[in-house]
Amino acid sequence: MxxxxxxxxxxxxxxxxxxxxxxxxxxxxxxxxxxxxxxxxxxxxxxxxxxxxxxxxxxxxxxxGGMCVRCEGRGSVSDFDLDQLFDKTKSLAEGALTVPGMMMDGWYGRIFACSKFFDMDKPIKDYTKRELDNLLHKEPTKINIDGVNLTYEGVIRASSVGC
Incomplete structure (x- = not known):
């Protein structure tokens, strides 16, 4: 079982x-x-x-019912500590993301910049709710960068976020 x-x-x-x-x-x-x-x-x-x-x-x-919709009856919730994912006082161009491997001088930087879902030069603390949601939770979305089809996806998948 x-x-x-x-x-x-x-x-x-x-x-x-x-x-x-x-x-x-x-x-x-x-x-x-x-x-x-x-x-x-x-x-x-x-x-x-x-x-x-x-x-x-x-x-x-x-x-x-007796099931908590937040934890789905499991009794515990896994959440992300956003302060561990990024430095909200910096912009993405300044290296706000602290997630290992998500460097702005590589493909992630190009994908983020070309997605146009948020302002790369604005500190994350000044993002609108929509910009922050696009950064963190945007579902996989096809974008074209210099003739190459790529997929933009938020840093955190919306379905994996706990309560």
């Missing part, structure tokens, strides 16, 4: 799904379908049919 902080005996035996189905059918009052009983879901809302006084009615429900 794979190791995961969210794994339980219920996960390993697949009994969690059966328990959610059971609770969705016999719980009084019912809060909805099986997904409404999942502790892994961040939140859920919708309409669920139920029987009240022998008649069929539809109830609204909103469930705030």
């Amino acid at each position: 794979g190791a995961n902080p969210r794994s339980t005996v219920g996960t390993g035996t697949d009994v969690n799904a059966m328990l959610r189905i059971l609770f969705s059918r016999i719980a009084t009052p019912s809060i909805g379908g099986p997904r409404a009983y999942s502790f892994i879901v961040g939140s859920a809302s919708g309409r669920a049919p139920s029987k009240a006084d022998g008649t069929r009615e539809v109830r609204q429900f909103t469930v705030t």
Whole structure:
């Protein structure tokens, strides 16, 4: 069985799904379908049919699950210390990036400069939110430098950033 902080005996035996189905059918009052009983879901809302006084009615429900959306139920978060990635008082042209291998006198410098996503001569502390986001989190984007097709990508991939 794979190791995961969210794994339980219920996960390993697949009994969690059966328990959610059971609770969705016999719980009084019912809060909805099986997904409404999942502790892994961040939140859920919708309409669920139920029987009240022998008649069929539809109830609204909103469930705030037990999973933290920030850590995705893992109990810990990995974040980047931005002060370790760059010196915010310097511009990129002045060598603000402290990431090993990202020198401004090589391909990274040319890619950053030709991307036009931010001002190479402006100190990073003066970047707009958009410029900083382009520097750090921009998804891979094709750019052309002197007839060569290259990919610009932010220093930190947006999907890898923790909470």
